Amino acid sequence: MESSYVDEREDVQKKTFAKWINSQLVKNAKPPVEDLFRDLRDGEVLLSLLEILTAQQYRRERGRMRVHHVNNVNTALAALEASGVRLVNICAADVVDGNPKLILGLVWSVIV
Template sequence: PLDIDNVHILLQEQEQIQKRTFTNWVNAQLTKKRPPCAVVDLFNDFRDGSKLLDLLEVMSGHRISRERGRGMFQHRSNIEKALSFLKNKSIKLVNINIPDIIDGKPSIILGLIWTIILQYH
């Protein structure tokens, strides 16, 4: 029987499968970057915006300026640049915002990657 605990476990398993699949897809794209780079943990590695910008550069073929540094201001700025880049390409971003990416929220990160896949693949 499907009780709430079983549903929760099924959703966690599905999230892990999507995370693994999307991590593999992102890394396949990032091998094209010079020098190549990779993500280890999809939910953590996008938090500073730099890997997200790397992915968008590879997929779009455009250079995107970025903030150097390890502070929260630079992280927010890089994520904002990535989201603005997508919006300027007329890509609809529903409920995807900077704090959720900084927090590494799984549903937001997976939705963002799916949106990028649909647009560029």
């Protein structure tokens, strides 16, 4: 019973946070997020979101290798910390690996 409640709550948060991100991305005609955990992995969506929220440009690595994705997410995490967002127990590898709990926590930190 407890596991299904946790899974349901995670699913609701995933959909809600994806809708919030999409409501921001549409401002710059960026493609919408379909699967929150998959679409944040390369760091592109995070950087696009931060560009919209902060009106700053961030350098991206365009490669498809894991190292490029990690570097993009690191850029996003550093920008968040520089903006005063408190990040606890999350690193770029957590996002690139699609860790649900940590990605939800990260997006929540951006929202608030």
